[in-house]
Amino acid sequence: MDLVTADQTWLLGLSLPAWTKLAAVVTGSLVGAEFAAKRGFDPVGVFGLAFAQGLGGLVLLELLLLNGTPLFLQEPKYLIGSALASVAGFFFAGLLSRSYPLLITLDAVSSGFLVCVGVEAALALQLPLISAIFLGTLTATGGLVLRDVMAGISPTLLRPGVLNGAVALLGAALFALLHEFTELPIGVEQVAVVTFVFVLRMLAIWRGWKTRTTQDISDRFWGIWSRREEEEEEEVTRG
Amino acid sequence: MNVVIELVGLVPAALATPSTVISLPGPIEAIACTTGALSGALHASRKRLDLTGVMVVAICTGVGGGAIRDVLLDSGLPSFLVSPTLLLYALLAAAIGTVFGTLVHQFQPMMEVIDALLIGVWVVIGVQKSLLDGLTPVTALFVGVVACIGGGVLRDVLCRDRPEVFRPGTFYAVAALAAATAYLVLASASAPEWACVVATIVVAAGLRGASTWLGWRTTKAGSLMPMTSLPEQPR
Numbered sequence: 001m002d003l004v005t006a007d008q009t010w011l012l013g014l015s016l017p018a019w020t021k022l023a024a025v026v027t028g029s030l031v032g033a034e035f036a037a038k039r040g041f042d043p044v045g046v047f048g049l050a051f052a053q054g055l056g057g058l059v060l061l062e063l064l065l066l067n068g069t070p071l072f073l074q075e076p077k078y079l080i081g082s083a084l085a086s087v088a089g090f091f092f093a094g095l096l097s098r099s100y101p102l103l104i105t106l107d108a109v110s111s112g113f114l115v116c117v118g119v120e121a122a123l124a125l126q127l128p129l130i131s132a133i134f135l136g137t138l139t140a141t142g143g144l145v146l147r148d149v150m151a152g153i154s155p156t157l158l159r160p161g162v163l164n165g166a167v168a169l170l171g172a173a174l175f176a177l178l179h180e181f182t183e184l185p186i187g188v189e190q191v192a193v194v195t196f197v198f199v200l201r202m203l204a205i206w207r208g209w210k211t212r213t214t215q216d217i218s219d220r221f222w223g224i225w226s227r228r229e230e231e232e233e234e235e236v237t238r239g
Numbered sequence: 240m241n242v243v244i245e246l247v248g249l250v251p252a253a254l255a256t257p258s259t260v261i262s263l264p265g266p267i268e269a270i271a272c273t274t275g276a277l278s279g280a281l282h283a284s285r286k287r288l289d290l291t292g293v294m295v296v297a298i299c300t301g302v303g304g305g306a307i308r309d310v311l312l313d314s315g316l317p318s319f320l321v322s323p324t325l326l327l328y329a330l331l332a333a334a335i336g337t338v339f340g341t342l343v344h345q346f347q348p349m350m351e352v353i354d355a356l357l358i359g360v361w362v363v364i365g366v367q368k369s370l371l372d373g374l375t376p377v378t379a380l381f382v383g384v385v386a387c388i389g390g391g392v393l394r395d396v397l398c399r400d401r402p403e404v405f406r407p408g409t410f411y412a413v414a415a416l417a418a419a420t421a422y423l424v425l426a427s428a429s430a431p432e433w434a435c436v437v438a439t440i441v442v443a444a445g446l447r448g449a450s451t452w453l454g455w456r457t458t459k460a461g462s463l464m465p466m467t468s469l470p471e472q473p474r
Contacts (some may be wrong), residue, residue, distance in 0.1 A: 004372065036405070037460035044412040045405030046460045048392070059311075069313045069372060074375035152401040172346050 024110035029054030033089020056143035108201035112194030136172025163204035272328035276301030284366020297333030304389035359440030410450035418443035
């Protein structure tokens with residue numbers, strides 16, 4: 001299927017079914033609301049963080065691509081879905097945090113959906129591959145970052161911990177490469193990407209894969225380099 | 240989802256668009272812009288930021304809500320960039336707040352009153368702009384509230400605090416939400432525009448004032464089920 005409709009409404013008419021986006025928004029909102037309720041925010045905070053996490057990625061995508069009025073403002077169902085999730089988070093935070101494994105599972109699926117939305121939007125505008133990968137990652141992780149920033153903590157995404165951003169990045173790269181170098185129908189690619197992201201996230205949780213802080217290896221390089229200089233000096237003195 | 244809206248029957252699918260967005264008379268506009276920026280400057284200097292920090296936080300508090308609203312709405316350039324005066328007022332207030340912080344602090348109660356009166360104004364502008372942009376009432380409500388609290392949230396994010404509107408305390412977003420609802424309900428009952436505007440401002444100021452002086456507070460997010468004692472899972 002070709003993606004060449006670069007008009008103002010391209011984001012409405014993509015091939016991923018529309019409910020996936022709503023599902024992603026609601027899931028993100030549930031996670032955001034649970035986060036807020038657990039940390040003693042008031043109702044406004046629960047709503048705000050739920051909106052931020054649920055809608056953040058999509059809003060950032062649309063703002064970056066200058067897509068006009070964001071989709072969630074044109075169609076009230078996204079806001080209403082998000083608000084219902086916030087209400088649930090407000091009253092049933094205990095239930096939500098007890099069913100956290102389920103939430104994480106849903107989040108893994110919706111992360112795949114969001115990657116697809118971002119990459120596809122970029123490809124529809126015929127942006128370069130690298131930009132498509134960036135936008136896919138941004139769409140999937142933007143909500144999480146926005147939530148953390150609005151909650152006043154340093155973004156979970158940027159701290160060592162559970163694989164999240166890396167998985168989104170890999171998923172986006174997979175989608176972009178599949179689209180560029182294979183002739184598969186776009187639906188198949190999307191299913192592949194969503195499955196890939198989901199499996200990788202689940203594997204990461206199950207096997208306990210964590211990201212680490214950066215490791216500085218310049219000393220090691222410096223060591224090799226200085227050793228070589230010493231050797232050269234020795235050779236000179238010997239010669 | 241749309242079925243739910245129709246079933247509830249409270250929210251009309253569309254409203255008559257307002258003829259135009261209300262424009263503030265010059266002096267009121269000046270007061271409106273400077274109050275936000277001044278409070279931002281005070282907040283920032285309490286946080287011991289440097290000169291640049293205080294100026295940036297003050298300007299962001301003053302024009303942030305409107306900027307977020309205009310970026311979301313895509314109704315042309317943000318108004319603080321178009322208007323020749325808005326940024327100037329914000330800059331001026333930031334400078335005053337930086338240099339005469341202690342003096343300005345004496346006027347805090349007066350600023351609170353002005354701020355309470357302004358909540359409704361920001362709501363009206365946000366809602367009217369959204370309706371003119373062809374948004375549905377539900378989303379217009381959202382934009383109106385965001386325009387109101389955006390500046391404060393931006394300020395707290397820049398100062399790396401948990402946003403004040405999200406913490407248990409006096410009504411702010413709640414007042415804005417109630418005011419926006421009042422506007423939309425009156426507008427859907429086809430009340431004249433001036434009545435909608437006045438009602439919005441009165442509702443917002445009333446709720447905010449009552450909350451401040453009668454001690455109405457928002458509470459922590461409680462739940463019908465007890466919270467588990469699970470440790471916070473890293474994500």
